[in-house]
Amino acid sequence: MNASFSRRPLIKPATWIAPAERGVFETAGTTAHRLASGPDGWVERLGDDVMISHKNDVALAELISGLEKWAQESGWFPSRVFTRFLPLKNDERISPILRTGDMTLPLTTVVTENGVRYGLDFAAGYSHGLFLDQRINRTQLRLLKPKRMLNTFAYTCSFTVVAGLVGAETLSVDLSKKSLDRGRQNLALNGISEAKHRFIADDAQELMPRLERKGERFDAIILDPPTFSRNDKGRLWQVEQHFEDLVNAALELAMPKCAILLSTNCTKLDTVVLERRSRQCAKIKRRAVDYLRLAPQVDFPSGHGSSTLWMMVR
Ligand SMILES: C[S@@+](CC[C@H](N)C(=O)[O-])C[C@H]1O[C@@H](n2cnc3c(N)ncnc32)[C@H](O)[C@@H]1O
Structure with missing residues (x-):
């Protein structure tokens, strides 16, 4: 040979x-x-x-x-x-x-997705600013036409922009103020005023129970956390371990007919596991739910991109 x-x-x-x-x-x-x-x-x-x-x-x-x-x-x-x-x-x-x-x-540059404009920054660090595998979920959110959306782990707020375009009030939460500032710029790029949009730089895990106590409720909630992170007080976030806590907190904030996006890059949490584990949360919280699985994107062959699933509260 x-x-x-x-x-x-x-x-x-x-x-x-x-x-x-x-x-x-x-x-x-x-x-x-x-x-x-x-x-x-x-x-x-x-x-x-x-x-x-x-x-x-x-x-x-x-x-x-x-x-x-x-x-x-x-x-x-x-x-x-x-x-x-x-x-x-x-x-x-x-x-x-x-x-x-x-x-x-x-x-820096500006790209479009279904006519929506997003700013990218190749010098901002590891990620440029837009996760392309979420295109299908941004399209779905637009179709859902939410009135009050909570965007947790919001990053550069691409879901906020889409919700803003269909007239929703939004609350975007991320540990990184810099990312939320880029979210504000993304709204401006699309001619959306900030009047109906709030941005809170905080730990989503800690903030969600406070929102619940204040009586805030939403008809769309985006849960797209990282696999692992640590906040400025050293509190650890690990999606495999904290997934139920996050879904439970979201269910407390969900109005009837709320659409909750469950999304993760963690390879151990495929859509079957996401459904099984979130269904158990809904059962304990006595919320009836259905699931919506979207067709894969043409540019993401099977096994590529995040595992995502919409949990539709009845
Ligand atoms: C996977 S990205 C989210 C992507 C976003 N959903 C999108 O489609 O553009 C994860 C984001 O979560 C933020 N993050 C990490 N831990 C957090 C926490 N405990 N609370 C709030 N945000 C957190 C990071 O700063 C990062 O912006």
Whole structure:
């Protein structure tokens, strides 16, 4: 056997969207979507730019050559290519690196999703500002037309923007004031005044019971927490351990007919587990619930993106 061949690592190639699919996204007013998803990385189109996220150098090389081929086939060439290493540990996360393109251009940009505008910042840290796998849930929220929405773990408030566009009053909660400030900018980008929108930089776990005691109630609640975090007082959040606490707190705040989004990146909590564990909470709280599972997004092959499920309170 050829020695160099035997040493070549075996990698499963990434799945690329069909070149024609980009036109379908453009027609829908969407300039932010995945181009490719592989076992060790993925490629996102973000307006005029591309970001390649990779777990190792082999995946990076494969995604770069895949992008060159896909660009030739589609006739669409990114203005800049950023790359981002995906470390195993959160504390090893670093900002993306500009790999090709004009270094003098601003590191911020604006993308659209179904005509809605979101600001991205490639220099803000590990994440640019928009989780593309939540597109389907943002679309669903828009269809639900909530009147009062609670957005916990709100990050840059993409769900708040969508709720604001259909006239909802909202409350967005996140530990990071900087992220909430970006949420305010996202509202402004879409011409939405802040009059009906509140932003609280706090621990969602601690705030939700206080909201309940104040009599606040909502007809849509977004629960999309990180797998792990720690607040400024050292309090630990671990989704596997605290999932029931979060769902119970949300059920206390839920009006009849409230739609609660359950979403997580934790691989141990797939939609079957999310349903089983949240159903038990609803039973104890004596709330009747149904579940809504949405069709997968065309740019996220099975097994990619968060596990998400809507719990619909009757
Ligand atoms: C996965 S992101 C949420 C993404 C968001 N739902 C979206 O679609 O854009 C997690 C966010 O939770 C925030 N966070 C982490 N722990 C928190 C806590 N205990 N209370 C409130 N926010 C928290 C982080 O600052 C981060 O912005």
